[in-house]
Amino acid sequence: MASKNRLRLKDIAEELKVSTTTVSFVLNGKGEEKNISRSVIQKIEDYISEIGYQPHTIAKSLRTGRSKILVLMVEDISNLFFSSIARIIEDIAHKKGYKIIFCSNENDDTRSKELIKFFRERSVDGFFIVPSTGIRDDIQSLLDHNIPVVLFDRYFKGLPVGHVIIDNENAAYKATKHLIENNFSKVVFLTTDINQTQMLDRLSGYEKAMREAGHAPQTLKLPYQNINPRSVEKAFLKTFGGFDNVDSLFFATNYLTQDGIAFLKKTDSELIHKLGIVTFDDNDFFNIYTPTITAVSQPLAQIGQAMMKIMLDILEKKKTGDEIQHKVIPAKLIIRESSIPLT
Known part of the structure; x- marks a missing residue:
C-alpha cells in the first residue's frame, strides 16, 4: 500500500x-x-x-467545487467592533459547516489586493470584506468569476454586490441632535480624512443636524494612518486653538474617541467633565469611564446574521446574481453621562 x-x-x-x-x-x-x-x-x-x-482539502475542493472556507477580511481584527462581528460570523458559519479565516487589511489597498489574491488562489468559497478605498476593481473581478462577496461596514456605490451597513447618516444626525437638544451648540465633529461611504454618511448626518439648528458645522479630519493622542492634540490645537469656541465633541469612530479622551486628560483633567462627548461605535470601556460616554451602538448580532444570510443565499443559490441584497440596519443611541444637558 x-x-x-x-x-x-x-x-x-x-x-x-x-x-x-x-x-x-x-x-x-x-x-x-x-x-x-x-x-x-x-x-x-x-x-x-x-x-x-x-x-487533501484542495483536491477535495476541486472535486466538489466547495472548500467550505470563508474569508472575513476586516480593517483591524483587534478592533472590538470587528472582532465581535468575527465571533458572531464564526458561530453561525460553524453551524452551517463552514470554517472562517480572519485577516486584517489595515485599510491599505496593497495589502487588501494581496490578501484577495492569496485566498482566491486557494479556492475559498466566498469573501466577507470591509473594503479599503481602492479595491473596487478587485471586488468586481471576484464577482465576474462568480466568487461570492459580501461587503460590510462600507460599500462602493454602483457596484452590484451585496452589503450590510447601518444607517450611518441617520445615526449621526440623531446623535448630533441629542447634543443640540441638551444645549450644546459648538459641536466639533472629529473624523478620518478618508473617502469611504460610512465616514461620509456620518459627516453628512452631523452637518444636517447642525445646519437645521442654525449652528455652523465644525469638522476636524485626521489622516487615518497617523491617529494617536499626540496627532489628535496637534491637529485640534492647530485648527481651533483651544476650547473657547467648543462645547462638545462628536467622535466618528471608537478609536478616535480613545485617543481624543487621552488628549483631553493630558491637556486638562477637567475637560472631559466640562465638554459634551458622543462617540460612534460603542465599547465596553465607554461604560466604565468617568463620566460614562454616550455612544452610537451598532447592533452586532443583526449585522453578523444579515451578512451570513446574504452569503448563504448566494452559496445555496437561493438568490440569483440579479437579486443583490442591500441591508441597512438601524443603530441605537446609548445615552450616558457625557452628554447630560449644560446648565
Whole structure:
C-alpha cells in the first residue's frame, strides 16, 4: 500500500474491501444519509483514525467545487467592533459547516489586493470584506468569476454586490441632535480624512443636524494612518486653538474617541467633565469611564446574521446574481453621562 501521506480513497477502499464511493460518503459525513450500515461507517472511521489519514482539502475542493472556507477580511481584527462581528460570523458559519479565516487589511489597498489574491488562489468559497478605498476593481473581478462577496461596514456605490451597513447618516444626525437638544451648540465633529461611504454618511448626518439648528458645522479630519493622542492634540490645537469656541465633541469612530479622551486628560483633567462627548461605535470601556460616554451602538448580532444570510443565499443559490441584497440596519443611541444637558 502507498504511504499514509499519499493514501488515496482507492487505497483505503481496497484495504477495507468497500467502494471508493462508500469511503467518500463516510469521510464527508454522509454515511447514514446514504444508508451505509453503522458497522461499515464505524469500520471506515476506525481505520481512518488508526492510520491518521488526512484528506487533501484542495483536491477535495476541486472535486466538489466547495472548500467550505470563508474569508472575513476586516480593517483591524483587534478592533472590538470587528472582532465581535468575527465571533458572531464564526458561530453561525460553524453551524452551517463552514470554517472562517480572519485577516486584517489595515485599510491599505496593497495589502487588501494581496490578501484577495492569496485566498482566491486557494479556492475559498466566498469573501466577507470591509473594503479599503481602492479595491473596487478587485471586488468586481471576484464577482465576474462568480466568487461570492459580501461587503460590510462600507460599500462602493454602483457596484452590484451585496452589503450590510447601518444607517450611518441617520445615526449621526440623531446623535448630533441629542447634543443640540441638551444645549450644546459648538459641536466639533472629529473624523478620518478618508473617502469611504460610512465616514461620509456620518459627516453628512452631523452637518444636517447642525445646519437645521442654525449652528455652523465644525469638522476636524485626521489622516487615518497617523491617529494617536499626540496627532489628535496637534491637529485640534492647530485648527481651533483651544476650547473657547467648543462645547462638545462628536467622535466618528471608537478609536478616535480613545485617543481624543487621552488628549483631553493630558491637556486638562477637567475637560472631559466640562465638554459634551458622543462617540460612534460603542465599547465596553465607554461604560466604565468617568463620566460614562454616550455612544452610537451598532447592533452586532443583526449585522453578523444579515451578512451570513446574504452569503448563504448566494452559496445555496437561493438568490440569483440579479437579486443583490442591500441591508441597512438601524443603530441605537446609548445615552450616558457625557452628554447630560449644560446648565
